[in-house]
Amino acid sequence: MHKLDAKVQLSGWTQPTLLKVATLPEFASSLFPLERMVLDLRDPKVRTASSTLSRLPWAGFVVDGPEQTPAGRPWIAIQPETLDAQPGDVIEVVPETSKVAIRYRRGANNNILFATERCNSFCLMCSQPPRDIADDWRISQICALTELIDKNEPSLTVTGGEPTLLGPGLNRIIEHCANVLPHTQLHVLSNGRNFGSGVLASSFTGLHSALMWGIPLYGDHYSLHDYVVQSAGAFAETMRGLYALEAAKQRIEIRVVLIKPVVEHLSALVRFLYRNLPFVEHVALMGTEPTGFARAHHDEIWIDSADMSAVLTDSVEYLTRRDMWVSLYNLPLCTLPRSLWPYARRSISDWKQHYLPACESCAVRERCGGLFAWVTPKWTSRALKPVLKGEEQCASH
Amino acid sequence: MRKSLAVAGAALSALHGVAHGSDNADRNKGLTDLAVRDGDFSVTLTAPLNVNVRNMYASHSSHSSHSSHASHSSGSSGIYRASPDYTPAYTPAYTPPAPAPMPTHGSPGTQPLMPTGTPRPNADQLRIMIMRVQAALYAKGYDPGAIDGELGESTKLALRTFQSAHGLVVTGKMTTQTMNALGVALTP
Numbered sequence: 001m002h003k004l005d006a007k008v009q010l011s012g013w014t015q016p017t018l019l020k021v022a023t024l025p026e027f028a029s030s031l032f033p034l035e036r037m038v039l040d041l042r043d044p045k046v047r048t049a050s051s052t053l054s055r056l057p058w059a060g061f062v063v064d065g066p067e068q069t070p071a072g073r074p075w076i077a078i079q080p081e082t083l084d085a086q087p088g089d090v091i092e093v094v095p096e097t098s099k100v101a102i103r104y105r106r107g108a109n110n111n112i113l114f115a116t117e118r119c120n121s122f123c124l125m126c127s128q129p130p131r132d133i134a135d136d137w138r139i140s141q142i143c144a145l146t147e148l149i150d151k152n153e154p155s156l157t158v159t160g161g162e163p164t165l166l167g168p169g170l171n172r173i174i175e176h177c178a179n180v181l182p183h184t185q186l187h188v189l190s191n192g193r194n195f196g197s198g199v200l201a202s203s204f205t206g207l208h209s210a211l212m213w214g215i216p217l218y219g220d221h222y223s224l225h226d227y228v229v230q231s232a233g234a235f236a237e238t239m240r241g242l243y244a245l246e247a248a249k250q251r252i253e254i255r256v257v258l259i260k261p262v263v264e265h266l267s268a269l270v271r272f273l274y275r276n277l278p279f280v281e282h283v284a285l286m287g288t289e290p291t292g293f294a295r296a297h298h299d300e301i302w303i304d305s306a307d308m309s310a311v312l313t314d315s316v317e318y319l320t321r322r323d324m325w326v327s328l329y330n331l332p333l334c335t336l337p338r339s340l341w342p343y344a345r346r347s348i349s350d351w352k353q354h355y356l357p358a359c360e361s362c363a364v365r366e367r368c369g370g371l372f373a374w375v376t377p378k379w380t381s382r383a384l385k386p387v388l389k390g391e392e393q394c395a396s397h
Numbered sequence: 398m399r400k401s402l403a404v405a406g407a408a409l410s411a412l413h414g415v416a417h418g419s420d421n422a423d424r425n426k427g428l429t430d431l432a433v434r435d436g437d438f439s440v441t442l443t444a445p446l447n448v449n450v451r452n453m454y455a456s457h458s459s460h461s462s463h464s465s466h467a468s469h470s471s472g473s474s475g476i477y478r479a480s481p482d483y484t485p486a487y488t489p490a491y492t493p494p495a496p497a498p499m500p501t502h503g504s505p506g507t508q509p510l511m512p513t514g515t516p517r518p519n520a521d522q523l524r525i526m527i528m529r530v531q532a533a534l535y536a537k538g539y540d541p542g543a544i545d546g547e548l549g550e551s552t553k554l555a556l557r558t559f560q561s562a563h564g565l566v567v568t569g570k571m572t573t574q575t576m577n578a579l580g581v582a583l584t585p
Contacts, residue, residue, distance in 0.1 A: 028533035029446075030526075030582045049535060049544040052528070 002351040005101035006083040012060060012074025013095040018103060018141070019059055020148040023087040027053065031151055035059050038076065040087055041068050076100055090148045104149050110349040111149070111156050113142045115163035115170065121191050122230040123216075124297045125259050127289040130161055139169035143176045155185040157214075164194040171203055178208040185210040189255070192216075193234055195241030201248040212251040212281070215242060218262050220272035228262060239276075246279050253282040258331075259301035263308055270315040274322050283319055285312065286347070287330030289372050290379040298378060305335040306383035312336070316343055333368040335381040341367075348372055362386035445577040450584055453518050454526050454571040457548065526581075527552070530571055533579040534559060 020026060022037040023046050039054060040062045041047055047068075054061070060074030062085065069075040076093055078085050078100065085091050088106030093099075104111050116138060119130035142158075149156070156177070163170050170188075177186050186208055192215040195201040204211070215238065218228040222235035245252055254273060256262060262269070266285075273283060288294055288301060305312075312328070319326040320343075328340060329347035336344060346353075346369040354373040359365050364387045371380070518526065524546035531541035534555045542551025553569040560567045563578045576583055 024532040024536035025580060028529045028536065028579065028581050030529050030584075045536060049532065052544050052546070053532070056525075056528075 002084050004351060005099055006078075007098050008082060008100045009066065009077040010075065010093060010095065010098060010100070011066070011069075013076075013093050016092060016094045016096075017059065018090055018092050018144050018148060021062055021085055021087050021089045021091060022058075024049070026087060032148055036148060038062050038091075042078075043087065088150060090145060103145050105351070106150055108350055109346070111153065112349075113145065113156055113158045113173065114138065114160065115142065115158050115173070116161035116165055118165045119160060119162040119191075120165065120193060120231065121162070121234060123257075123293065124228055124230060125257055125288050125292075125294040125301050127292040127294060128159075128161065129292045136166065136169060139166060139172060142173050146173075146177050147180050149181060149184070151181065151183065153181060153184045155187060156181070158186065158188040160189070162191055162194070163188055164190050164200065168203075171207065174204065174208050174211060182209070185212070187212050187214055187253075189214045191229065191234070191238060192241035192245065193231075193237035195244045196237045198244040198247065201241070201244035201250065204245075204250060205248045212253055213245055214253045214255050214284070215245075216255045216257065217242075217269070217273070217277075218256065219265055220268040221265075224261060224265060228257075228259065242277055242280075246277075252277075252280045253284060254280050255284045255286060257286050257288055258303070258305070258308060259288055260303040261300070263303050263311060266311045266315050267318070270318050274319065274324060278322075278324070281325060283324055283326045284347075285315065285326065285328050287328075288379075289330065289374075290376065291372070291374050302379065304381045304383070305331050306381050309337050309340075312340060316340060330369060330372070332371060332381065332384060333364050334362070334385055334387050335383040345369065356380070356384065358384060358386055360386070361388075363389045363392045446580060447573050447577055447583045450573070451516075452571070452573045452576070452583055453516055454523065454576075454583070455573060457518075457523065457571060526571070529581050530556070530576070530579060533581050537579070 018036070020032050020037045021040050022032070023040050023043045026032065026037060027034075027039075034057050037058055038060045039046060039050070039056075039058045041050060041054070042062060042064050046053065050070075054070045054073075058073070060076065061069055063069050063075050063077050064079065065077050066075065076091075083100060083102065085100065085102055086106060089102055090104035092101045092103050094101070116135050117128075117131040117133055118135070119126075122130070146156075158170075158173065163173075166173070174186060174188070177184065188211065190213060192213070216229075217225065217238060219225040219235070225235035225238070226232050242252060254277065256266070256269065258266075270283070273280065287305060290298075294301060316326050316328070326343060327347075328336065328344045331344060333341055333344055346367070348369050348371070352373045353370045354375065355362075355365060355368075355370045356375075359368075359370065362368070527548050528544050528546045531544040531546075531552055534541045534552070535544060537559070539555040539559050540551065541555040542549055556571070556575065557567050557569045559565075559579070560569075560575055563575075565574050565578060566572065568575075573583070
């Protein structure tokens with residue numbers, strides 16, 4: 001697990017600023033304006049060349065300590081133990097609070113663009129409880145951020161909150177991504193409720209060549225779905241939204257969080273998906289992230305993945321037999337039957353991924369997604385134990 | 398292509414997984430992993446950095462041959478000094494060079510010195526582009542002498558060594574191929 005922000009020593013900054021951390025390759029690439037980069041003087045090769053390089057109009061410098069700083073220029077002192085800011089990363093310096101936050105991590109498995117804190121659902125297991133605040137400023141901030149992201153970044157996730165609450169701002173973000181990061185797959189996590197009218201959905205047609213919507217569906221019946229998202233009428237809105245997105249030629253992933261009431265009806269849900277939404281490209285069955293609202297609703301939602309084996313096996317087989325692509329997220333391998341291992345993905349963002357001491361001796365640790373860093377014993381499967389060497393190949397035969 | 402691979406992988410792994418129980422788990426895993434990398438529905442950047450970009454730096458062989466450098470101290474060890482009124486060369490000056498219009502009139506007998514449509518970089522553009530090339534060479538373990546924006550003998554030698562090591566045409570110049578291999582974009 002890595003920290004994503006920290007208090008640091010800094011000087012010369014007047015307002016919150018997004019900056020790309022640059023060493024020689026970032027300078028050489030000429031893909032990012034010098035005024036939006038900080039030259040990383042902690043890098044020995046950069047220091048060797050710094051006499052001429054540092055005279056260029058960089059926004060400022062990242063240094064080990066103030067003594068390294070070229071006179072009269074803005075600087076940030078970041079020690080590796082304070083914050084792991086690496087070349088290629090995009091950081092935000094906030095002079096008011098003397099804080100630096102990492103907004104993009106080069107090479108991380110799941111960089112996000114945080115669209116809004118607002119949401120129109122209040123899911124039982126929400127890991128990011130919504131706040132009803134005016135945060136439209138994020139639209140231009142996200143656009144500025146995407147301009148500093150590596151051009152070969154494979155994928156980004158737009159999440160929130162409910163991104164469609166940005167209105168046309170979401171279109172602006174997606175269009176901007178298509179322009180500045182044309183090779184980057186964009187994954188937008190939305191509850192799909194606002195697409196019901198069809199007008200919004202069609203506004204995304206042709207906007208981006210590699211766009212996928214991740215939409216949750218928690219039951220084959222409105223009462224279950226509406227209960228999970230704590231919003232009456234949500235099931236009907238999301239279903240209408242899914243059809244509107246399909247009509248607008250959008251690619252769709254269905255995301256199912258495996259909380260207890262959902263798991264109890266999972267077999268019915270996957271059958272419903274196949275019959276009614278056969279056009280979805282991917283179905284993700286996901287373990288709960290034990291933070292936010294989830295922690296308050298432990299008793300209602302917790303189910304040990306060891307107790308899901310039968311229904312998961314049935315659901316995965318049912319979908320794959322019907323040519324529907326399915327993945328398992330956030331579930332440690334040792335808690336799953338071997339036959340499901342091929343479907344398990346290392347889905348937990350690396351900055352919040354964690355292993356337990358028991359995982360030290362595990363033979364499949366490198367293939368396993370591990371656990372969320374905030375996992376506690378009551379959120380940990382009783383089946384959790386190291387897979388021993390020799391056991392890692394299909395023990396069942 | 399990659400997508401079809403993912404689909405094939407998924408279908409195969411499904412077939413194997415379902416039809417043969419958990420036999421061939423390794424093979425399944427291989428296929429599935431392959432598909433998973435695709436399953437992120439990612440797009441690979443296959444195009445080289447500089448495509449359909451006019452390279453106005455390729456023909457530049459030495460700073461001393463360039464009249465705009467007359468005011469600079471020359472010599473291969475010369476260190477680039479930023480003038481106080483230095484204007485960054487990559488701002489508007491760096492916008493993709495607009496092709497010069499074809500001459501519609503004028504004496505048909507005059508031969509243009511450079512092919513029409515290949516503008517020449519101004520001194521600041523050239524200097525910073527050479528610095529970028531030097532930085533890229535240095536980052537990749539070649540010694541350009543200094544990162545000073547001067548295309549001196551050490552830099553040209555480093556370019557030749559780099560070109561030869563990468564199977565490129567050895568010219569000692571900033572050809573588009575070389576820029577691609579160095580990871581230097583010709584346009585912002």
